[in-house]
Amino acid sequence: MDFxxxxxxxxxxxxxxxxxxxxxxxxxxGAIPGLSVTMAVSILISFTFSWEMYDALSLMIGxxxxxxxxxxxxxxxxxIPGAPSAIATAMDGYPLAQKGLAGExxxxxxxxxxxxxxxxxxxxxxxAPAVSEFALTFQPRDYLLLAVLGILLVGSLxxxxxxxxxxxxxxxxxxxxxGLDPLTAQxxxxxxxxxxxxxxxxxxxxxxxxxxxxxxxxxxxVDSEAVKQVIRRIVPQWSSVVKYLPISMQSSLIxxxxxxxxxxxxxxxxxxxxxxxxxxxxxxxxxxxxxxxEGLIAxxxxxxxxxxxxxxxxxxxxxxxxxxxxxxxxxxxxxxLNPGPMLMIERPEMFWFIxxxxxxxxxxxxxxxxxxxxxxxxxxxxxxxVLFPLILLLSIVGAFAVxxxxxxxYFMLGFGVLGYFMKMYGYQIGPVILxxxxxxxxxxxxxxxxxxxxxxxxxxxxGIFTSPxxxxxxxxxxxxxxxxTPLWSWGKRKLFPAQP
Amino acid sequence: xxxxxxxxxxxxxxxxxxxxxxxxEKDIQGIIQWGAGGSTDTVMRAVTPHAxxxxxxxxxxxxxxxxVGAIATKYVGAQDADGYTLLMGAENPQLYKVMGLGDTDYSxxxxxxxxxxxxxxxxxxxxxxxxxxxxxxxxxxxxxKEVKFGSTGPGGLPSVVTAMLTSEVELPVTFVPxxxxxxxxxxxxxxxxxxxxxxxxxxxxxxxxxxMKVIALVDVAANPALPDVAPITVDYPxxxxxxxxxxxxxxxxxxxxxDDVVQKLSAAxxxxxKNAEFVSLIEGRGFTVLNLSGDEARSFLNKWxxxxxxxxxDAGIAKASPEEFGIPRP
Numbered sequence: 001m002d003f004x005x006x007x008x009x010x011x012x013x014x015x016x017x018x019x020x021x022x023x024x025x026x027x028x029x030g031a032i033p034g035l036s037v038t039m040a041v042s043i044l045i046s047f048t049f050s051w052e053m054y055d056a057l058s059l060m061i062g063x064x065x066x067x068x069x070x071x072x073x074x075x076x077x078x079x080i081p082g083a084p085s086a087i088a089t090a091m092d093g094y095p096l097a098q099k100g101l102a103g104e105x106x107x108x109x110x111x112x113x114x115x116x117x118x119x120x121x122x123x124x125x126x127x128a129p130a131v132s133e134f135a136l137t138f139q140p141r142d143y144l145l146l147a148v149l150g151i152l153l154v155g156s157l158x159x160x161x162x163x164x165x166x167x168x169x170x171x172x173x174x175x176x177x178x179g180l181d182p183l184t185a186q187x188x189x190x191x192x193x194x195x196x197x198x199x200x201x202x203x204x205x206x207x208x209x210x211x212x213x214x215x216x217x218x219x220x221x222v223d224s225e226a227v228k229q230v231i232r233r234i235v236p237q238w239s240s241v242v243k244y245l246p247i248s249m250q251s252s253l254i255x256x257x258x259x260x261x262x263x264x265x266x267x268x269x270x271x272x273x274x275x276x277x278x279x280x281x282x283x284x285x286x287x288x289x290x291x292x293x294e295g296l297i298a299x300x301x302x303x304x305x306x307x308x309x310x311x312x313x314x315x316x317x318x319x320x321x322x323x324x325x326x327x328x329x330x331x332x333x334x335x336x337l338n339p340g341p342m343l344m345i346e347r348p349e350m351f352w353f354i355x356x357x358x359x360x361x362x363x364x365x366x367x368x369x370x371x372x373x374x375x376x377x378x379x380x381x382x383x384x385x386v387l388f389p390l391i392l393l394l395s396i397v398g399a400f401a402v403x404x405x406x407x408x409x410y411f412m413l414g415f416g417v418l419g420y421f422m423k424m425y426g427y428q429i430g431p432v433i434l435x436x437x438x439x440x441x442x443x444x445x446x447x448x449x450x451x452x453x454x455x456x457x458x459x460x461x462x463g464i465f466t467s468p469x470x471x472x473x474x475x476x477x478x479x480x481x482x483x484x485t486p487l488w489s490w491g492k493r494k495l496f497p498a499q500p
Numbered sequence: 501x502x503x504x505x506x507x508x509x510x511x512x513x514x515x516x517x518x519x520x521x522x523x524x525e526k527d528i529q530g531i532i533q534w535g536a537g538g539s540t541d542t543v544m545r546a547v548t549p550h551a552x553x554x555x556x557x558x559x560x561x562x563x564x565x566x567x568v569g570a571i572a573t574k575y576v577g578a579q580d581a582d583g584y585t586l587l588m589g590a591e592n593p594q595l596y597k598v599m600g601l602g603d604t605d606y607s608x609x610x611x612x613x614x615x616x617x618x619x620x621x622x623x624x625x626x627x628x629x630x631x632x633x634x635x636x637x638x639x640x641x642x643x644x645k646e647v648k649f650g651s652t653g654p655g656g657l658p659s660v661v662t663a664m665l666t667s668e669v670e671l672p673v674t675f676v677p678x679x680x681x682x683x684x685x686x687x688x689x690x691x692x693x694x695x696x697x698x699x700x701x702x703x704x705x706x707x708x709x710x711x712m713k714v715i716a717l718v719d720v721a722a723n724p725a726l727p728d729v730a731p732i733t734v735d736y737p738x739x740x741x742x743x744x745x746x747x748x749x750x751x752x753x754x755x756x757x758x759d760d761v762v763q764k765l766s767a768a769x770x771x772x773x774k775n776a777e778f779v780s781l782i783e784g785r786g787f788t789v790l791n792l793s794g795d796e797a798r799s800f801l802n803k804w805x806x807x808x809x810x811x812x813x814d815a816g817i818a819k820a821s822p823e824e825f826g827i828p829r830p
Contacts, residue, residue: 042560042561042562043560045545045549045561049549049552050549136686136689136690137690137691138690139690139691139692140676140687140692179571180570180571180574182565182571182679183653183677184653184654184677197571197574197575197578198564198571198575262683262686263683313686317686317689317711318705318706319682319686319689320682326535326541329542330541330542330545330546331545333542333545333546333781334542334545334546334549334781336777336781338705338784338785339705340705340706340708340709341705341706341708341709341711342705342708342709345709444679447677448676448677448678448692451674451675451676451677452648452674452676452692452693454645454674
């Protein structure tokens with residue numbers, strides 16, 4: 001009986017159109033840097049207050065699914081991720097567009113986003129209670145290890161020079177520390193400025209480093225010809241879908257788990273699965289960073305899978321998996337539900353309804369994503385003298401829109417100039433963003449972990465090696481660390497002498 | 501496509517441009533001190549739409565967490581006193597002075613509405629080796645520093661409740677800081693912390709579902725939401741002098757905001773809090789509706805500050821004496 005609610009949004013014309021409108025709007029919200037899904041959904045809470053709950057949820061779910069996907073559009077076409085979860089997408093998506101393969105790249109990312117979305121929903125539908133119990137077992141030390149694992153991605157993101165990458169990563173971590181310390185309200189790096197108490201807006205940093213610096217760089221070649229885009233096919237060939245299916249499934253599973261963890265979301269999931277893809281892909285057709293399709297597929301599958309993941313603890317325990325599900329909990333509360341561990345028992349139909357609407361939104365995402373690409377890729381064929389001033393304008397509007405604060409615009413412009421010089425001197429900007437994303441996670445959880453163990457390092461390590469989960473994470477940290485050092489290749493030569 | 505983009509830009513610019521009209525002539529910003537999904541957040545998001553109807557304007561709410569609510573408080577304090585930035589907070593700023601967290605408190609703000617009061621509850625992980633307050637005290641004393649209490653920073657509900665408890669019994673525990681009661685209760689279910697003093701409303705769903713157990717109800721009378729739990733004063737009458745005590749939720753504007761704006765906001769939120777739907781939501785979560793504004797709200801705030809400041813000072817966890825700030829002993 002309750003399961004019938006799965007199809008509720010499919011057969012009710014109004015709900016169906018609300019999911020469709022939400023998904024369509026979400027793609028554009030996601031594509032414009034500075035307009036975030038979190039922002040859109042929190043505005044919708046007030047906007048849909050007088051609506052029926054099912055109507056409001058349909059719209060929010062559409063926006064969520066569409067928005068997570070939409071960020072990839074501008075990442076591929078302009079090297080400007082529309083949302084933090086699309087940062088990893090830009091790294092191989094943009095080189096593809098530079099080669100004139102934007103249509104193919106968007107087609108592939110759309111299909112794989114849908115695969116990711118379906119994997120996330122399937123896990124939500126079949127294994128939600130088990131996954132949420134698993135997510136709850138993560139202790140502060142596990143979040144710390146996860147964050148350290150994340151920091152090691154600097155190795156993948158730093159391009160030619162690891163030293164420059166480490167420098168950029170450290171800069172990001174420092175930027176993330178600015179503001180009042182979240183646990184004790186001590187001022188850090190604020191120089192007595194009230195404007196810095198709340199920290200530097202992460203979105204402003206992102207728009208500046210990616211958007212403005214790209215525009216500044218491109219303006220140097222303002223009179224050169226735009227890359228002509230060849231659009232042979234948009235819907236990827238069945239054979240290539242099959243070929244990349246394993247990597248997209250694996251990335252999706254990473255996405256679901258990271259998404260289900262309260263405290264980590266699609267941005268970290270996408271970066272981690274990018275790194276994973278880079279490690280497991282033995283012989284990419286094109287090297288990573290120059291347009292490897294695996295590098296495009298992995299983050300796109302992971303960030304959409306994280307959507308289903310984020311609903312796992314939310315629907316089973318009333319614990320939000322990320323910022324958007326936290327707001328949807330608020331929406332359910334004001335519509336008279338009590339989101340919590342009893343929701344699945346008292347109102348099981350809500351579970352099935354949300355599941356059905358998520359599937360529907362993923363289908364719409366696939367449809368809207370694959371149509372209209374021809375028009376969309378025309379953006380990159382615009383003359384640069386028109387395109388880049390437009391990007392600057394969008395960046396300013398986007399940075400302002402985050403907090404309605406002019407300070408964010410100044411920071412955005414400042415980081416734009418910084419990013420321009422970083423690129424000029426061969427510093428990658430990926431590690432900076434990574435540092436900013438992970439700063440809070442490391443800071444809070446390191447302190448929680450060490451306080452929990454009575455401020456004793458031996459006790460902390462004892463805890464790490466006696467818990468299976470922590471031990472696995474620790475071993476992953478050690479392996480990835482060693483594999484980035486000369487020790488690894490030396491050991492490999494010793495143990496497995498080269499075949500004649 | 502270009503025209504579409506330009507259109508979007510133009511629309512955004514129109515939306516952010518100031519217009520000349522009566523208050524509210526543009527969107528009002530509501531700064532919530534605590535994280536999404538926590539009790540302060542849910543209360544604010546539930547009441548505001550009702551108030552918006554009366555106000556005839558939009559309140560765009562945003563969570564600004566950290567520093568026991570100080571980040572949000574200082575932020576709103578730094579904005580113009582024009583009624584376009586509301587502080588949506590809990591009780592914490594009333595303790596900033598004695599806790600050494602700066603020189604602001606709600607006396608720098610004008611109360612719009614003190615919405616409701618909560619009842620503190622002490623909950624524990626189901627696997628914790630104690631089932632009631634007495635057993636917990638014995639266990640903690642036998643295993644000093646081993647039991648982990650969740651906290652929300654100096655001056656947060658857990659620290660005040662613990663101050664109250666330690667005025668009667670010794671409790672050598674380790675405090676692990678979290679961003680709010682929501683994340684801390686999540687950590688409790690995963691065993692990262694053992695005990696969490698939280699407001700009843702935030703923990704009640706978890707208790708009902710059997711995901712955590714009640715150690716003590718920190719009140720003088722049993723609560724309708726938990727009829728089987730005896731109040732802590734039955735076994736420990738010494739706590740009667742502090743109780744009933746509870747965290748509260750209130751909406752504030754910076755001092756100096758024009759009177760007519762304060763009146764308008766107070767009227768709107770006064771109606772919003774009275775809304776039957778909101779009342780039943782809030783009472784279902786174990787909160788007591790207060791709906792105070794003007795002088796009533798001020799005297800509530802002063803009384804609360806005097807009781808609590810001296811409580812934490814006498815417990816030895818305050819950094820400064822309430823006397824220094826002219827806070828009278830109750």
